[in-house]
Amino acid sequence: MPAPSGEPAAAPASSVAPTLAELMDYVRGAARDEALIASLPLDPEERTWIRLDGPGGSEAWLIGWPPGTGTGWHDHADSFGAFTTAAGALTEHSLAVRLPTDGWRTLELKDGVDRTRELATGQGRAFGQNHVHEVLNESGTAHAVSVHAYYPPLPRIRRFSRTGPVLRLEQTERPEDWQ
Template sequence: MPSAAVPSAAGSRPASGPPTAAELLDFVRRTAADRALVDSLPLDPEGRTWVRLDGPGGSEAWLIGWPPGTGTGWHDHADSFGAFATARGDLTEHALAVRLPAGGWKTLELADGLDRSRRLGAGDGRAFGRDHVHEVLNPSPDTHAVSVHAYYPPLPLIRRFSRTGPVLRLEQVERPEDWQ
């Protein structure tokens, strides 16, 4: 995936301690409303693009472009909590209302009733806690979406999963050097 230089996002607060989930949500919403920044993101018709941003309080933040029909696949953010907001277009989030075991497993069978879905249009955002398992998709067949994401602490790793019905399988563990 192409990436670009690191701009400074408007509204970053001084580093006076770890940000809260509410502060991350406020940051991603304010940043998503910055038309000049959103418009500066290079968009690729084939794959997602991203630019790293200066997040509040030492958080990790990203501006991400989503071509039509693309998504993240199922994943979590390890011990980081975070927030994201849609700046342009629409995104759909599918999430699991369950905390997964930290390690020692490759396949889990999920109980009924754990699935949650939400649509996030331009200006919509959400915060999430540690151990949040989800996938984010741009369901549009013809329109790019752009979003802003922030995580604290900065992502130590991302676990990627495949899902077939109720079965969730750990497929890969990515470390920061894999995406930076």
């Protein structure tokens, strides 16, 4: 897919990983590309997406969020990333805690680890590895659209359930599960 209009073309994949700042610049530029945003088919009930070529060999996605949809609790394992809301508004709930990378199923969270961010059109954030969050379109009437980029390309996503302070690892997905 071509780079967003008005933005420089992404550099070919190289051995140099993009920085968080480069991922953030990319998602902000893509979110301003009106033709790119308009190219995403929106479904009234299910999230939709288009895979994009991110900078420096990163994985990027344009995602449509119908009213009331969300991701559920998850992380991107060994990948770091960034996302920006291109249309509408999204809410991100995250945990300010470093989870063990492997070998656990249930974790009791301490008080004070919950964070919430409201991300209106044009707002975004970057995050590090093992960042646990859920992203939601809490609108009852309006779609939201966002652009996401991850590096390295997602090797896995861990999905969690949460009941009060208890976080439970439910499953680990690999790229072949969502292609």
